[in-house]
Amino acid sequence: xEKDIREDIAWAQINKDVLRSLETPRPLYWVILLVALAMVxxxxxxxxxxxxxxxxxxxxNNPHVWGLYIATFIFWIGMSHSGTLLSAILHLMHAxxxxxxxxxxxxxTTFSLMTAGLFxxxxxxxxxxxxxxxxxxxxxxxxxxxxxxxxxxxxAIFTYLSSSIIFLYVGMIPDLAxxxxxxxxxxxxxxxxxxALGWEGTDRQWRNFRVTYLTVACxxxxxxxxxxxxxxxxxxxxxxxxWHVTSSPPYFVAGALYSGCAAIISLFIILRxxxxxxxxxxxxxxxxxxxxxxxxxxxxxxxxxVEFASVWYSHDEAAKDVLIQxxxxxxxxxxxxxxxxxxxxxxxxxxxxxxxxxPVLFAVSLLLNLGMWxxxxxxxxxxxxHGYYPWAWDHDQWPSLVQWGIVFGSFGWFALLFMVFCKxxxxxxxxxxxxxxxxxxxxxxxxxTAEEGVH
Amino acid sequence: xxxxxxxxxxxxxxxxxxxxVELRAGNIRGFNPDDLILKSPIEHxxxxxxxxxxxxxxxxxxxxxxxxxxxxxxxxxxxxxxNFFAQIKGGKPIxxxxxxxxxxxxxxxxxxxxxxxxxxxxxxxxxAKRSPLYSAKVSEDQIGILVSGDxxxxxxxxxxxxxxxxxxxxxxxxx
Numbered sequence: 063x064e065k066d067i068r069e070d071i072a073w074a075q076i077n078k079d080v081l082r083s084l085e086t087p088r089p090l091y092w093v094i095l096l097v098a099l100a101m102v103x104x105x106x107x108x109x110x111x112x113x114x115x116x117x118x119x120x121x122x123n124n125p126h127v128w129g130l131y132i133a134t135f136i137f138w139i140g141m142s143h144s145g146t147l148l149s150a151i152l153h154l155m156h157a158x159x160x161x162x163x164x165x166x167x168x169x170x171t172t173f174s175l176m177t178a179g180l181f182x183x184x185x186x187x188x189x190x191x192x193x194x195x196x197x198x199x200x201x202x203x204x205x206x207x208x209x210x211x212x213x214x215x216x217x218a219i220f221t222y223l224s225s226s227i228i229f230l231y232v233g234m235i236p237d238l239a240x241x242x243x244x245x246x247x248x249x250x251x252x253x254x255x256x257x258a259l260g261w262e263g264t265d266r267q268w269r270n271f272r273v274t275y276l277t278v279a280c281x282x283x284x285x286x287x288x289x290x291x292x293x294x295x296x297x298x299x300x301x302x303x304x305w306h307v308t309s310s311p312p313y314f315v316a317g318a319l320y321s322g323c324a325a326i327i328s329l330f331i332i333l334r335x336x337x338x339x340x341x342x343x344x345x346x347x348x349x350x351x352x353x354x355x356x357x358x359x360x361x362x363x364x365x366x367x368v369e370f371a372s373v374w375y376s377h378d379e380a381a382k383d384v385l386i387q388x389x390x391x392x393x394x395x396x397x398x399x400x401x402x403x404x405x406x407x408x409x410x411x412x413x414x415x416x417x418x419x420x421p422v423l424f425a426v427s428l429l430l431n432l433g434m435w436x437x438x439x440x441x442x443x444x445x446x447x448h449g450y451y452p453w454a455w456d457h458d459q460w461p462s463l464v465q466w467g468i469v470f471g472s473f474g475w476f477a478l479l480f481m482v483f484c485k486x487x488x489x490x491x492x493x494x495x496x497x498x499x500x501x502x503x504x505x506x507x508x509x510x511t512a513e514e515g516v517h
Numbered sequence: 518x519x520x521x522x523x524x525x526x527x528x529x530x531x532x533x534x535x536x537x538v539e540l541r542a543g544n545i546r547g548f549n550p551d552d553l554i555l556k557s558p559i560e561h562x563x564x565x566x567x568x569x570x571x572x573x574x575x576x577x578x579x580x581x582x583x584x585x586x587x588x589x590x591x592x593x594x595x596x597x598x599x600n601f602f603a604q605i606k607g608g609k610p611i612x613x614x615x616x617x618x619x620x621x622x623x624x625x626x627x628x629x630x631x632x633x634x635x636x637x638x639x640x641x642x643x644x645a646k647r648s649p650l651y652s653a654k655v656s657e658d659q660i661g662i663l664v665s666g667d668x669x670x671x672x673x674x675x676x677x678x679x680x681x682x683x684x685x686x687x688x689x690x691x692x
Contacts, residue, residue, distance in 0.1 A: 269571060270573055272560055
């Protein structure tokens with residue numbers, strides 16, 4: 063049986079390998095960083111142009127008032143769920159194999175939420191009125207509408223973002239102390255000393271750390287579920303055909319976990335190569351992540367089938383029309399592409415030979431994420447194009463290059479934040495990998511002792 | 518009498534655990550067994566267990582934080598909705614409970630998380646100053662036992678550490 067990690071790795075070696083990643087990554091790191099910067103440049107340029115000229119340049123007009131912006135917003139919110147899945151859910155399930163990879167998944171959560179938040183502002187057009195979405199009293203004593211799912215969204219995302227940052231930071235404190243102890247004097251040492259809060263690994267600190275981490279993990283799971291359920295409510299609580307579906311919240315949550323897992327596979331492969339983490343991000347762990355992704359893909363496929371069936375057999379003519387439009391109208395190529403990428407491509411993950419095949423998995427994970435992005439677009443656009451009123455139908459409105467540019471830039475923004483994080487902070491949890499190695503060697507020792515007893 | 522601090526470094530948990538057991542059972546004059554701190558690169562509940570029953574109180578912070586967060590959320594929203602003289606409700610409930618539950622729930626979690634972390638900092642004594650003796654090897658691969666005792670106890674403490682194969686013993690005379 064393949065091992066998740068070798069049990070004979072010296073603890074000092076773990077420190078050395080992970081700390082080396084903070085200083086000397088492979089040249090590909092700099093290439094990714096430059097490409098990400100260029101993409102951010104495109105996005106920022108488009109946003110400045112849109113800000114100065116007006117939303118007309120985005121080619122967003124009635125009935126397509128949300129366009130790619132809100133579709134991409136949902137995509138990034140969804141992406142954030144992977145960190146919670148790997149960190150919190152698998153932590154509660156004592157899945158040891160998550161340990162070398164959960165840190166970057168948590169970072170992914172934080173940065174994808176930061177990226178998602180930008181789209182709320184971008185789609186407003188009037189950026190300076192962003193504060194309308196926050197709970198503040200205005201000069202007439204009126205407050206924003208607390209009964210609107212859009213306001214719930216603002217609150218839920220703020221809670222999720224701040225809790226995720228706290229979870230990421232708290233879980234990193236013992237590693238920051240390792241960095242503090244091993245860095246040469248300079249800005250890094252000062253930064254790590256400040257953030258490590260004087261951690262020394264005392265029994266008192268570990269005892270309280272253990273309970274805190276577990277407690278925050280317990281909070282994060284229902285929080286993550288509520289966040290995407292609330293995002294689903296933005297749609298499901300309206301009367302629009304195609305959106306007013308009971309199964310929307312679980313469908314959104316499953317989609318979120320799915321896209322998050324697919325992104326974890328992509329980033330796993332990139333980090334493994336760029337930071338020379340072959341010893342820690344092993345093929346065995348990749349295989350487990352692939353299997354998890356496959357399982358979630360099948361849940362997502364099932365929920366899709368449920369949704370189509372309930373729309374079809376409910377005889378709600380307007381909703382049925384939207385579904386027919388999706389499958390045969392302007393958006394048909396994208397809708398079928400979504401089905402192919404989201405439900406057919408993951409079938410490859412069912413085969414053992416592909417579960418740890420890096421080139422295949424990388425391509426599959428990118429296709430899965432393409433499928434999940436298309437899914438969000440196919441939630442937003444077809445309903446807007448084919449609502450209740452025929453005189454408001456518009457099947458031909460197409461997002462302008464400005465919209466595409468901002469969406470493109472958001473991927474660069476995410477990549478930039480993520481890669482900078484991985485260079486400044488340890489993206490593999492050193493103390494948890496040591497625990498994993500320790501538990502494995504202990505289990506091995508106990509097994510040998512038991513065997514000797516038998517003989 | 519001046520207090521002495523000793524930090525003994527061990528190669529593995531078994532030896533550190535054996536040393537702790539002996540220190541606690543040894544009845545050494547001038548040394549209080551509760552003045553013993555274990556420092557390790559990973560958490561190790563079994564060895565911590567040898568140190569005696571040391572309860573964790575973070576759950577209480579969590580409970581208080583979550584309740585306060587939930588109450589704050591609910592009353593913030595309800596207070597805002599209750600200005601019905603300005604907002605015409607048209608027969609609908611002034612304080613609608615189902616939608617308010619969502620934000621109350623979010624604030625419940627937010628309060629719980631924030632105050633849990635505050636509780637962690639308080640209970641773990643963070644941010645902390647560097648203790649009298651510290652070795653970076655503790656964050657690498659060695660297990661440290663930090664004790665403080667009177668001068669008269671130093672020889673006995675050192676003997677126990679040496680008996681259990683301490684790799685290194687650091688000493689500092691304090692006040």
